[in-house]
Amino acid sequence: MPSEKAPPHVVFLPLGAPEAGASLQSWLYESLRRAILGGRLPTGSKLPSTRAMAEHYSLARGTVQAAYQQLLSEGYLQARTGSGTRVSEVLPDPTLNAGYVRRKVVPVQEEKRSAPETPWLKRLDEIVPIFSRRTLPSGLRPFFPHRGDINAFPIDLWRKLHTQQLRSSRLSMLLDSDPAGLPELREAIASYLAIARGVQVSPERILVLSSVQQGLDICLRLLAPGDSQVWMEDPGYPGARQLMDISGVRRVDVPVDRFGMQVEEGMRQAPAARLAYVTPSRQAPLGGELSPARRLALLKWAAEQGSYIFEDDYDSEYRFIAKPIPALRSMPAAEHSVILAGTFSKLLFPSVRLAYLVLPEHLLESFTRASALMSRHANSLAQAVLADFIHEGHFDRHVRRMRKIYASRAEAFAEAAHRHWQGLIEVPEIRAGMDIACQLQVESEQDAFTRLQAAGIDTIPLSRYCVNTRAAGLVMGFAPYEERTIEDAAKAVALALRG
Incomplete structure (x- = not known):
């Protein structure tokens, strides 16, 4: 044999x-x-x-x-x-x-088989993730939103820090690490939050994950069982809405205006909801801030109902008009009810795949165990590199530099829109972020979207963020594009829509 x-x-x-x-x-x-x-x-x-x-x-x-x-x-x-x-x-x-x-x-x-008819799979058949091969453009054409300028990232410095972690004396970094996250990174995040977001928290209350989406998934599993009601902003981030839909909770779409989520309407529709998803520092996608009165009302509702607030703080650092406003979690009444979620994918580059939750003390153990069960731990090597990047001051310098670059590009975008898009697209004041929700002044949102795609311009129709009908609009990004590119693309937009 x-x-x-x-x-x-x-x-x-x-x-x-x-x-x-x-x-x-x-x-x-x-x-x-x-x-x-x-x-x-x-x-x-x-x-x-x-x-x-x-x-x-x-x-x-x-x-x-x-x-x-x-x-x-x-x-x-x-x-x-x-x-x-x-x-x-x-x-x-x-x-x-x-x-x-x-x-x-x-x-x-081969035996022909189909997937079992489970409720999860049935719901999955009706959902196309917003960021998938079917929805993401293949290149970096203007004006696709939700992207930063990866060309401006200090990649040589990142490579140097990465190489330092791979020295023979540090090879323990290649082993499994703490499911809650590398202690050095949790300390760095705690220091950053105290300065940048006004959140005083001990490193032990921080859970490092691969994405905010993962954090929301754990929240839905642990805090909103069965057919619990969950508040969702409308319009709002489609990835969060889709995750709610696949989880089986009863999603309650709460309208949003320029002052953020209409908390009173949420209490009218579903006063006993178990969880509320909000983007209070910069509403996604409309860009407004949750007003002080609504912040207090939201915290009061959560305290009285024993409910939780998931605060998605996705790109609050990029604010151009004034200093970033403090996180909802920084308010005194927020400690026991607010789960603050932040990501480094917007601040550094998408494939870093590192995010974090700031948790109430009584949730830390259960969330850490759930994370360990679902994904063991986030990439420990990337965590170590990021910890050095923050501790050595590179992170702060990078964010300040990108804030200036994005502010300049936001101004160039607004000026180009004013020159070329009169009667076509209305661009509101750009106060923060990497993209802006623009109002269309032409008849058909779908027709405008199709015309722009044919002209080499990528956007996302505002209707994809909405459940209930709103005025036609497009969500357009400006952060990755230099001023000359913005000007040329703005002319292409005008030509496509006037043609």
Whole structure:
């Protein structure tokens, strides 16, 4: 029986044992042929040398050479000088009666199966994630929103810090880490929140995750069981709405105006809701701030009902008119009811995939256990690099620099809109962020969106953020685009919509 032990650095298909009475040459030939026809050896894949194959299966080299030669002569393999023996790109008809085939190879019919009809899967069929291959543009065309300028990120510095973490004296960083997050990063986040967001919190109250979406998922699982009611901003971030829909909660769409979520309307529709999702520092996508009166009303409602507030603080640092306003979580009455969520994907670059929750003390243990069960822990190497990036002052310098760049581009966007979009698109004052919800002054939102796409301009229709009908609009980004690009794209927008 052939040996199943492979030499180092060589990968071989498990071919099984030869049948009784079959020659080793016939067994090897038939096994390789079935692997090729069945796709286990894809077209173009390289086979081991005859010497390596013989050593691996304890065969005579002449036996392997004979099997290879038969497959070459029938067109299953091809040999080229310098590239070895590979599976042919175009295979012969598998029904041909090859010389060493002792029985007809009958293709196995795969059993047709469908996914079980679970409630989760039924709801999933009706949802297309806002950020997916079907919805994301392939390039970086103006004016797609929700993106920063990755070209302005200090990548050489990040690479240096990354390399430092991979020194032999620090290789423990490659092991599993604390499910709550690296202590050094939690300390850095706590210091940052105290200065930038007015939130005084101990590092032990911070849970590091891969995304805000993951944090909201845990909230829905632990705090809104069954058919609990959950407040959602309308218009609001589609990713949060879709997560609510897939979780099975009863979503309550609370209208938003220029002062943020209409808290009184939420209390009228669902006074006993278990959770409220809000973006109080910069409403997504309209851009307003939750007024002081509504902040107090929201906190009072949560305290009286024993409910929770999920504060998505997604890009509050990029404020141009004045200093960033404090987080809702910074208010004295917020400690026991507000879960503050922040992300570094907006402040650094999307693929860093690091975010955090600031949790009430009584939720910390259960949330940490849930996170550990669902994903073990966030990338510990990236956490260590980010901790150094913050502690050494690079993070603060980067954010301040990007705030100036984005403010300049926001001004260029507004000026270009004023020059070219009169009677087409109304752009409100841009006070913060990386994008803006603009009001269309043409008849059809879908027609405008289609015309702009054909002209090389990417946007997101405002209707995708809404449940209830609002005036036609487009959410347009400006942060990744230099002033010259903004000007040229603004002209293209005008030409497309006037044409």
